[in-house]
Amino acid sequence: MRPLTEEETSLVFAKLASFIGDNVSMLIDRNDGDYCFRNHKERVYYCSENLMRQAACISREPLLSFGTCLGKFTKSKKFHLQITALDYLAPYAKFKVWLKPNAEQQFLYGNNILKSGIARMTDGTPTHAGIVVYSMTDVPLGFGVSAKGTSDSKRADPTALVVLHQCDLGEYLRNESHLN
């Protein structure tokens, strides 16, 4: 377990910012205690300072997880968000999309979202922006990247891809073993 390096920090924050924009600062300046990012076995964990200190009493190998795992660094040093980060992305998300009930299942099986499945979408979403996917009952289901902006998607035909799938809740079942 170690603090993130400069490079790593910029990578992580850039990725987070694509989803929650300036709200990244909300993750650091919290009024309920100090929170920190830590790198442990190439995974980024976000937790309170107190918890981190207590977790430090366990040696590297047997310590599997603490706080919330946001994502991991790939071997080529890119940062990938994981579905476990959804808890922190959903409340602060800038761009959102709401799915129709029959498209919900499609998305939860790991498919991209077509225009026909979309019920609502935040106005002014640019292309290639991080976007959080909700069900009609406002339950966050996952996140992805917009393939078309709001204005483009209005004109597109119903089978056009609008949101490219990155992570969805179904991963808790599909690849539980890859979460850590």
Place this chain on the structure above:
Amino acid sequence: MAIVKKKKVSTPAKVVEEPKKAVKRPVSESDASPKKKKKVVAKKAQNGDGPAKKKVKKTKKVQEEEEPVEEVERLQLIDDDDEEEGLDALNFTQHDGSDDDLRDDYSDDDDDDDLPIEKKSAALDKKKERILAEGEEELQLNIANQATFELPSVEEIENEMKSVPNLEIIKQRIADVIQVLGDFKNRRDPAKSRTQYVEVLKKDLCSQYGYNDYLMGKFMDLFPNGAELLEFLEANDNPRPVTIRANSLKVKRRDLARNLINRGMNVDPAADWTKVGLVVYDSQVPVGATPEYLAGHYMIQGLNSLLPVMALAPQPGDRVLDMCSAPGGKTSHIAALMKNSGTLFANDASFDRCRAIIGNLHRLGVNNAVVCNLGGEEFAKIRPNGFDRILLDAPCSGTGVIWKDQSVKTSKDSQDVQRRHTVQRQLILSALDSLDANSPNGGYLVYSTCSVLVEENEAVVNFLLERRHCELVPTGLSIGVDGYTRFRDYRFHPSLSMTKRYYPHVHNIDGFYVAKIKKLSNAKMSTQAVMEKEKEKAQQKSQKKKEKAAEEAEDSDEEDSDSGEEDVVVNGSAPKKLNQKKQKKAGNVSDDDEDVETAPMKNIGSGARANKKRRNQKKAAAKQAAVKEDDGFNTVGNVKRAKKPTQFKSKVPKRAAARTGAKSVKNRRKKMLAKVQ
């Protein structure tokens, strides 16, 4: 039944009167013989006759087929069987009487004529009379049998098992034996002892429900009442309803229930003692794959796993450890009760199961948890006295959840259980050592298992009570049966009645055990030792006080005797100190003297070392003996540790053994080539 019997009874008379019909009957019988045979067998089975009787009947049957007249006897037999099923013997005899009357009238009328047919009929009458008499006798016998059920020997049963066992017979025999055991004094067969009865019952239950001998013996000890035992065994074969726990971190139970009902699940609040449990009656969608499940609104877990967490009652801000936490159901419940504050350590010894913890905790939105993969014993070393509350849901034999895993029935033997309770003892000691007795609102350990065996529950807690300074406290759970304070010839600490047991047949949840323990001090010794130490301290204090008092008395004496100079010194403190010092010096000197005197004595005494060695050897032997006799209840011996598997180390190097070294391969090739040439 009575009607049926009448008909049957009347048949023998008809047969006698019209022998031709009787001759005809066997033909039709032979046509339908296979069916009838089956029926007869079934009836026998219902009656639960011993195998010996079965044989007799079979031989009789063979005779019947040869002689038509014997048919009568067979029918008679069936009647007897009916009688056994619970009809009055009186009715039967009455009918017999009426039959006799009829026949008598008939014979009286035709006595004068001496036709050959009549002679024949007279002979037939005699025969019938004889048969009836026999039937009567047999009837009496059967009635007698009913009063005192005839117990077959164990060998007979074993033989029966080797052939195809008849479930009906076994079932009946189980019921009979249990009936006999219910009022043993009156219903017993005086020639047979209780152990014989119990042995037979055990064998039958084992074959009926598919348990091994050991486990069935344990259950029979646990439930001496036969009816309850049967209920328990039945409950073990029936699945419990699927229950879910609403995740109070994300959703209210009411809202969740509404959402799930919209999805097509039929849910209801599970019990009045829980505010988060829901029971799922039926569902059109898979319970473990709804969007609500994936969003972490609920967790599938048995109702029993809510109990230890409720007993633990974690408070927000506590430091809590869940020692054996996979797959994270109880852990997430704890986190929900703590409202995601404080710290929660989730540990499990198995790495693969730890993955499930991580997945579940993240899914349920728990962010105050540390997941680690350590042996439970290590927490005593890593964080001694470092937790406010600890939940130890110890690995167990799983005898409370047999419906989930039927293999438990046959796979567990005494050694498995012994292994389990040794591990449990290690874990519970370690857990208590990592508790902080001085924490303001904590110092509680909850021990739970999903086993019903006493060795894994009360005995383990009792062991802890004897080893460490702690006490049992009420669990705060409204349901449950009190734990045993006495089991067979074992006696546990009386406070063990504060622990709770749960049985599938009583509470309709998995068999379970919960004990809540409060740590009293951080001393790593037994309550008794702590008491003794306190006594010593108190004694020392009182001694000191006495000394002080004596000194003061002396001082005052001195003051009294030589006044004047002393008056100048305030409160006479200086002389006191002086006196003390003097006294101490004197004491030290005397102590030293004693040491000087005793030390050489020890050395001079011949064979002191040998004596010590002998003493230690004796101690070690006693310890070993105690460990050998460890049956899960004694708390005298050491905690047995599992032997480390010895790794096989070959003295021959690997390369040499495989003969794949470059040189040897080269040589071999050379040889091969030489051979070919």
